[in-house]
Amino acid sequence: MQITADRRAGADLGARAGIGLRAPHYREILEQRPSVGWVEAHSENYFGRGGQPLHYLQRVRNHYPLSLHGVGLSLGSADGLSRAHLFQLKTLVERFDPALVSDHLCWGAVGGRHLNDLLPLPYTEEALAVVCANVGQAQDFLGRQILVENVSSYLQFSDSHIPEWEFIAEVARRTGCGLLLDVNNIYVSAINHSFDPLRYLEAIPACAVQEIHLAGFDSNGLCLIDTHGKPVAGPVWNLFGEALTRVGPVPTLIEWDTDLPSLAVLLAEAAKAQEILDQWAAAGMAHAIAA
């Protein structure tokens, strides 16, 4: 199935910047109703059966479009997906009707043991088949398209022989899933593994990209680490601009999960992303008129 630009589910969110929804900000968001385009919630944070988290997610959902972003589906697990996890995700999706549902190109469980982290895959034909089968199963079970996000990585496997950008493009081609392009993760991995991030962007099928993530990274002295605990770095903003020239203006999220700042700081980062999205849209319009 070819996904044309206007058929992207992400189009529902518009070329708008969004913010991650975190519990300390619930009340302020509802009181101030800041003009962000949408919010993204971590699916697993709402796997409970009731109480405050689901109540506030519902109230926020009443005012904003929603994206549900998972960290625990483990799309790269050789063992396949957890039915229980899929079931909980489906319950959430049915209740909140999100514009987008996403998880990561990684694995996080083996032999029934979860590592609760975004672990790297070898980019092999076998891993490609596993990921495609799992993405297919998730989409069939949920009855909808999901987005798959590239992760930051701190190592590469010697049997990897497909570049990550070709691997993720092939996952989208084979399964019809959308892509969530994490520009910060591309930058972090490009530095860690010495590749040209523009080469990555060039290889991504633009029409599959339905969301962009921006976040801050850290360094442990040897490697850049994806921590989501800082403002977006200068080179990542630049790469964001490069990404927009290739994939067009897509919903863009500021991710900030650790050392959570005040809502005002988060909104200022989102406003910065919005400004760049607007510049791109204006330039695109001028280009269209001139043509």
Next chain:
Amino acid sequence: MQSLREQQTGFAAGIFSSTAPGVPGIRSDGISPAARLGFYRTNVLENYRKALAATYPAVVKLVGNGFFGVLAREYALRQPSRSGDVGRHGEQFDEFLRRHASARELPYLADVARLEWCMEESFNEADHTPLSVARLAAVPEEHQGRLRFLLAPSCRLLSSRFPVLRIWEVCQPDFVSEVAVDLRQGAVNALVRRQGFSVIAEAVPAGEFAMLSALVGGDGFAEGYERGRREDSEFDPAAFLQKYILSGVLVDFAVPADAIE
């Protein structure tokens, strides 16, 4: 060549082994494969420590951040996580603490952890509408003793031979008073429940606790009353009903099938 499953199994073993054996198939590219695996080990263990600290703030306060880090690491290495939701990772922490060497010095630590896990579960449990008093009033008197009452999903009962509620209270960040707890205050029976979105934990008298436990176990009202009276000869079932219906603890009841005309 290793299969993907073998590779992932080996990777997980490398993450959780404190002796850090080499994991084959990792490229060095200027940083040793062991160091690269170590970046992931650091992330995984730190994720678990943070998740655990968020669930167990009173335990953190009792043992201090440093020793809590040691406990969290040992727990993560020993206790496999069974869910993609990291929030479930702490489920067996009280059992782990009960068997831990530190239990000899802080014998109440595991019970404080048990209380905090009950509070965590209560926080996320299903909501329930209040019990219909009109429906209850319509039950003929001869059937009342056989009614099976249901507690709100967010209710948890726990007993400790230590004053864990008092210990928990002095560990709260806003607590200002004498922080010494006399362990000879002794045992407590506690009910953890949600009021609105706030979780509260309160001490419950022996008779009421026995009856609540009986109801949770599926006993009918009359059997529950017998259990309560064994603990407290003054136990008043009418006052019990009124108290726990008003506070939203008893949320529903079932009439046995053979009692329905």
